[in-house]
Structures are given as structure tokens and as C-alpha cells.
Amino acid sequence: AQSVTQLGSHVSVSEGALVLLRCNYSSSVPPYLFWYVQYPNQGLQLLLKYTSAATLVKGINGFEAEFKKSETSFHLTKPSAHMSDAAEYFCAVSSSDKLIFGTGTRLQVFP
């Protein structure tokens, strides 16, 4: 069975600082992995996805994630945080065509 674990339910950074949101996966087959962002009172928006092509995946809004099989990780990063990045971020793994989500990480950005 597939699953994801997001370490840290809350992450706080200063504007301009590096953003690092952690996600580890468990999968019995080569995984397909996704990061979604959820702004307050909105639905989920796809940031990026890994589908076994390049291990470094670039997404929207300056985010990227690196697939590391040896560490079973798919951490999300952004070099410089912006106030508008404040939101909840979900990592997900695809099982069949069903998404299994982690519990989410709430990102706060301080001026």
C-alpha cells in the first residue's frame, strides 16, 4: 500500500528565506508523487508532480522538488519565500489513479 508522511505540521520562515517542506513516501511500486497547495477557503492547486522522468521537478511559483529513491523522499523547496506563499501544502502519492494525501504542512511567512 502507498502512503506519504509529511514531517512538521507547521513551518515558519521569514520572507526571503529558504522554504523546505518534507515528504517521505512508502510505495510497493515505482511512485508517482504530487505536491498540491491549498490557499485559505480554496481548493487544491497542483504545484508539481514526479512521473519517473527527471528526478528534479520544477513547478509553479518557483517551487521545485527532488525525488530521492534511496531516501524515499520528495521534499519541496523554494529558494526565497514570499508572503503570498503562506498556505497549506499537501504531498500525495498515486495509488492506481487514486491520490493518497499526507496530513499537510501549514507554511507561515513572516515579514
Added chain:
Amino acid sequence: EAGVAQSPRYKIIEKRQSVAFWCNPISGHATLYWYQQILGQGPKLLIQFQNNGVVDDSQLPKDRFSAERLKGVDSTLKIQPAKLEDSAVYLCASSLVGGGRQETQYFGPGTRLLVL
């Protein structure tokens, strides 16, 4: 291109009442999903439709929840009777084909349900 539409956006009901949510997927998308997102948790799949047939409803509490997608387009999710623990955001998503692990799902804004 219009996104996934959902209504209502908010609903407050008392326990044991019934409630219905509506979803209109992106035009041409064959697969439609309903997720339940409880506060502090990630979304959990309730039911998946491929056109107007059910692909997966293993996590749907069938004693109180029902869903339909009669013409392979719009969908309705109903809860009858509602319990306090049904308070959550109900998200609808759609994808173009379905059946592919790498396919992107597009989400609507959700319906926030509060059961008192």
C-alpha cells in the same frame, strides 16, 4: 477554461438533517472524484466515477452517504442523516481520462459543511 465548480460553498445543518452537494467538472473530463477533508487532515477519497459508473466507493459510508453522476457530467453527493463527525470540507475533483497514476486531478473550491 472553466475550472471545477461546486455549490454551495458553505452549509450549516443540524445533526440528523440531510444535505446535498453539487459538482460540475471541467468540460470533457471523464473521471470525477469526491474527497472529504476533515480539519487538520489531508483529503480522503470517498468515491470515484468514470463517466457515470462507479470505479471506487470503498471509503464511502454507504449507510448515510450516496452519490450519483447520472449523465456522466454533473455529480451530487448526499448525506442523510448527517452526524457531527461529517463536519468537513467536501472537495470535488476531475481528471481528463482516469485510470492513469500520473494523471493530474483538478480540484474545485470545496463545500464547507458544519453539522451542529
